[in-house]
Amino acid sequence: MAIHLAAAVLVTGYAIFLFAHVVYSRYLFIRLGRPGTDEIKTSWKKRLKHTAAQMFGHGTLLQDWRSGVMHLVIFYGFIVLQLGAIDLIVQGINTDWHLPLGGVYPAFTLSQEIVVLLVLAAVLYAAFRRYAEKLPRLKKGWGPAIVLLFIGGLMLSILFTLAAKRVWLGEAPSGYPFVSSFIASQFETFGETANGVMFYSGWWAHLLILLAFLVYVPQSKHAHILFAPVNLFIRSVSPHGRLEPVNLEDDDAETFGVSKIEQFTRNQLTDLYACVECGRCTSSCPASGTGKMLSPMHLIIHMRDHLTNKGAAITSRTPWMPAFAFSGNVANRVAAEASAMDGDKTNDTEFTLELLGETVTDQELWACTTCRNCEDQCPVANEHVSFIVDMRRYLVLTEGSLPAEAGRALMNIERQGNPWGLSRQDRARWKDGLGGGDPAPSIQDGKPFEYLFYIGSMGAYDKRCQKITRAFIRIMNRAGISFAVLDNEETNSGDTARRLGNEFLYQELARTNIGIFNKYKVRKIVTIDPHAYNTFKNEYPDFGLGPDVEVYHHSELIASWLKEGRIRPTMKLAERVTYHDSCYLGRYNGIYDAPRDILSAVPGIDLAEMERTGRNSMCCGAGGGRMWMEESEGTRVNVSRTEQALAVKPTIIGTACPYCLTMMSDGTKTLEADDRVRTMDIAEIVEAALE
Incomplete structure (x- = not known):
């Protein structure tokens, strides 16, 4: 019995030693990252x-x-x-x-x-x-x-x-x-x-x-x-998807963004070891589901293995215990890389595969629509989008490398304040379609107003989306709402620039817009653009937007005006409507009920939900700057999403985002369904039901 007990104690002690060594090694690997700001x-x-x-x-x-x-x-x-x-x-x-x-x-x-x-x-x-x-x-x-x-x-x-x-x-x-x-x-x-x-x-x-x-x-x-x-426990408690600002005034910074695994925060590196490899993120990813290179799960796994290899060489700690039990796996790569260093610690960061271009490819990074479905499905709170945007930031800010179409869109935003490069002086041309009985007061007139209606580039320049702008103005006038617009003084919100990795342009636009808001003492902002809504509400406060400035999406206000009786849709619309959830309205900001409440308030509408709806709604493919890039791999995301919408046999596909409206409209045309299925914003549907 004494031998039995001694053997049990020795075996248990050895196992605890191995366990402690491995866990402490991974703790040291995570500590290679920079401290977080949360x-x-x-x-x-x-x-x-x-x-x-x-x-x-x-x-x-x-x-x-x-x-x-x-x-x-x-x-x-x-x-x-x-x-x-x-x-x-x-x-x-x-x-x-x-x-x-x-x-x-x-x-x-x-x-x-x-x-x-x-x-x-x-x-x-x-x-x-x-x-x-x-x-x-x-x-x-x-x-x-x-x-x-x-x-x-x-x-x-x-x-x-x-x-x-x-x-x-x-x-x-x-x-x-x-x-x-x-x-x-x-x-x-x-x-x-x-x-x-x-x-x-x-x-x-x-x-x-x-x-x-x-x-x-x-x-x-x-x-x-x-x-x-x-x-x-350590995950960010900031609003979902809020990106951390880059300190562009850091004189000691040689690069911006992330090109090496240790440039991520320790919170981010913890994500890598927390991954369950359950595949929920990849199965919900619109890029992966339509045949693109990106798989959020494999992105995390490859970075985890990269961190383990690099961490082992930098700390000179064996990450696999006992080593003989892991022969034939990544332990061999770690040993080879560590021996290649010949004990020279001055080259620790150069020993292995590069993070960008080898461990993670540009093709993966630019396939992401930043829809956050991967994050919403993750049971361990991994935040995939922040990894992707941080690496995009390096490519754009340090290397000047990005898809040509994205580069043109950013250049146009920088020069003319919109992705098409159309003249700044034509930003208010959307007013030409308004009737005389539908005033859209200019903020420059100096008259009192309650809401600043921020139109956004899509609502100002895109011919189809201008109809949303005008529909919402007519609703506000019918509801007796005091509002004003910026006309040609308005410029881009910067969301596209930020998601594409151009943090410099984003911060410049953010500060410009905040300056305009402060100049006119704006206290309430409403917009039809969920991307602008998200960045105004959740990200502009990092750059000086005051806490007393309230930001609304038009779906929120229309829903409240319907409840208050300010507007009463009485015209019966005999339509079967399926509603597509905008990622930046839904997963980013939790607005799912307001658009459906609006549609339910319109007489005659039969609301039909798609298979993927609400929190699990599939992206239209426009987010993350993908609106301005061509898809060369697999099926187009917007076509796949439109197929899901058409499966419930609607007469109208409803949206609450000009980007989504454009993508779904293109989808119906590609599938040759535009002759029987219309795409409409909720504001247009409500306006059609008003006498």
Whole structure:
């Protein structure tokens, strides 16, 4: 027994040492990043609440309820079984001992065996989902199978060890531990001695599997068990998708943006090890779903491996323990790269594949529409878009490298304040289509106003989107709203420039616009453009927009005016409408109900929801500056989204964004459905229903 105990202590100590080495190594790799700017001390309660809700409530995971329930069973199963593990392991040292639970102990053993069966069922279902049902988003191969075998082996070792112990020690059958009692009845033919050997064999199997699992976890995708709670807690509590400003006045900065893995923040690097590799991000990504190079999951995985390799060489720490068990994998690359350095620490940052161009390709970065569906689906709160925009910033600000069409759009915005390069002096030409009874007062007239109506480049220059502008003006006039417009003094919001990586141009436009708002003492802004709405509301405060300035999207105001009775749509529109959610209105700002409330208030409209709607709505393909770039890979995103809309047989595809309207209109033309299906903004639909 002394040898048995000594061996158990030594093996356990060695496993804990390996585990600690791996976890500390990855901690050091994360510390290579720069400190973040998010202040945790002032928001720890909010963070703790969010972390607890995601960890124990599985809110995001349950968006796919089948895999969510499966994970819940395994998660809570492991928590419940920890007491049973203590009970079993100590009994391997002292068979007369059990947890001091008194008369409750029999019920405890029953609960343990029920949980074991539930976890086994969950493991079998997980294997079915991955290898039989073959969900495309789930990785196959031995990696995921090893974890399932670990968990299944742990559960089976519990039952068989307890069964052998029951026969060996001559314990009477019991209705509480009913599974092990049944197995024990089958083991009786082997005799007490054989069952004693089986007990210790099972006990060692359980201990070794448990320790192997402990060592394997931080070196696999299951590192999320350790890093996901941390990642959930330290994630940004800023508005969704708000980008961190770049300090362009830093005289010590040699480059702007990110070209090396250590230039990301530590919060971002934690994302890499928190990744579950569940594939939810990639399965929801409009770029990936239409045949583009980008896969958000593989983007994270490749950067994680890059961080591990580079971190190992810089810190001279082996990231894989024990090394022999990981032969043939990335450990070999780490060793080769580290030896290539010949101990020269002056070249630490040059030892390996480049982050940009090799680990992550330009093709991947420019495919992103910044729709945030990947982030909204991620159960561990990874923020993929910030990685992509940070690397775009380097390409644009430091290397001057970007797609030609995007470069032209940025140059036009810089020169003329709009992506087409049309004259600044023609920005107010949209007024030509207004009737005499629909005034659009100029702010320069100096008359009092409540709302500044920011038109945006699409609403000002695009012939089709000008109809949205005029429709909303007629609604405001009908509702008796006091407003003004900037006419030719208006310029671009800068959202396109920022998402394309030109932070310099964005900050210049932001400060120009804020100066104009302050000049005219603007206190309320309304816009038909969700992209301008998002950047005004969530990002302009970083550059001096006062907290007393309220920003509205036109859908919010129309919905409130309908409730207040300021406008009353009485004309019946016998139309079947399906509504497409704008990413920057929905996932970025949580506005899902207002547009639907508006459509429901219009007499005669039959509202039909698409398969992907609300939080899981698919992007139209225009975000992230993609509006100004051609698609050369796979299916066009807007065509794929239009197909989803047409599947519910609408007569109108409704939108609340001029970019979305343009993309969906182009989609209906491409699919030759524009003769039977119209695309209309909610403002146009409401205006059509007003007498």
